[in-house]
Amino acid sequence: MEELARVLQRAAEGDEAAYRALYRGYRRGVVRLCAAFAALDSDEVEDVVQETFVRAFRRVGQLKEAKAFEPWLYAIARNRALTALERKGTASKAKAELGNDEAPVTQLIPAALELEAAVEVVREVIAALPDGPEKHTAHLFYVEGELNAREIAEREGVGKSAITMRLERFRSRVKRVLLRRLLETQWST
Numbered sequence: 314m315e316e317l318a319r320v321l322q323r324a325a326e327g328d329e330a331a332y333r334a335l336y337r338g339y340r341r342g343v344v345r346l347c348a349a350f351a352a353l354d355s356d357e358v359e360d361v362v363q364e365t366f367v368r369a370f371r372r373v374g375q376l377k378e379a380k381a382f383e384p385w386l387y388a389i390a391r392n393r394a395l396t397a398l399e400r401k402g403t404a405s406k407a408k409a410e411l412g413n414d415e416a417p418v419t420q421l422i423p424a425a426l427e428l429e430a431a432v433e434v435v436r437e438v439i440a441a442l443p444d445g446p447e448k449h450t451a452h453l454f455y456v457e458g459e460l461n462a463r464e465i466a467e468r469e470g471v472g473k474s475a476i477t478m479r480l481e482r483f484r485s486r487v488k489r490v491l492l493r494r495l496l497e498t499q500w501s502t
Contacts, residue, residue, distance in 0.1 A: 318379035325374035332370055339383065340366075343390045350394045352401065356461060361397050363462070363477040365390040434494075438487050446471075450479040 323331035343365055347358045369386050376382055435455050442448035446469070453465050462480060466473040 314379050317382065321373055321376060321379055321382060324370060325376075332366075335370075335373075336366055339386055342383075343386065346387055346390050347394050350398060352398055353394065356463060357397055357401070359473070360462060360477070361390065361393045363474050364393045364481065367474065367478055367481055368393070434490055435487055438483070438490055442483075442486075447479045447483060450476055451483045454480060455483075 320331045320334050324335055340362065343362050344358065347353065347361045347365075350358075353361065365386065368389050373382075376385065435451075439448060439451050439456065442451065450465060450469070453460055453468075454462070460468065462476045463473050466476045469476070
């Protein structure tokens with residue numbers, strides 16, 4: 314436990330070797346946990362694993378005891394897997410509704426307008442980014458939309474975790490813009 318405490322302390326200070334050690338030591342367990350969610354395919358499981366470690370490494374300094382690390386990490390993985398399942402279910406439901414000829418067109422219009430507004434926000438945030446890897450990654454993933462994170466990583470010659478981190482930062486920017494607009498709308502009414 315003392316060795317784990319030292320590794321966690323180094324990770325909290327940003328030591329990449331400590332990150333790698335934690336990743337190697339706990340990856341297998343996180344993969345097993347995520348793979349237990351049978352509705353997730355292997356790429357989705359890998360995405361959840363990457364998101365889990367990204368989130369854990371960002372907050373590792375908040376842990377008070379080393380013995381809490383493993384259950385905490387698994388809780389993050391479980392929550393990320395549940396979120397992935399929810400997103401997958403929402404996407405399937407939307408596809409089913411769009412494919413349903415009986416759905417009134419008037420029900421589909423608001424959803425289409427919301428989607429169009431969200432796409433516009435994504436394009437605006439991408440345009441506002443300085444030229445660089447984050448902008449390029451966001452453009453490939455969200456605008457071109459033909460590659461997943463693993464394929465972008467292979468194309469760019471970087472690790473998938475780097476792509477996942479860039480996409481996570483980008484999503485945070487989009488959420489802030491959407492929240493700001495929502496608050497502005499609420500205050501103006």
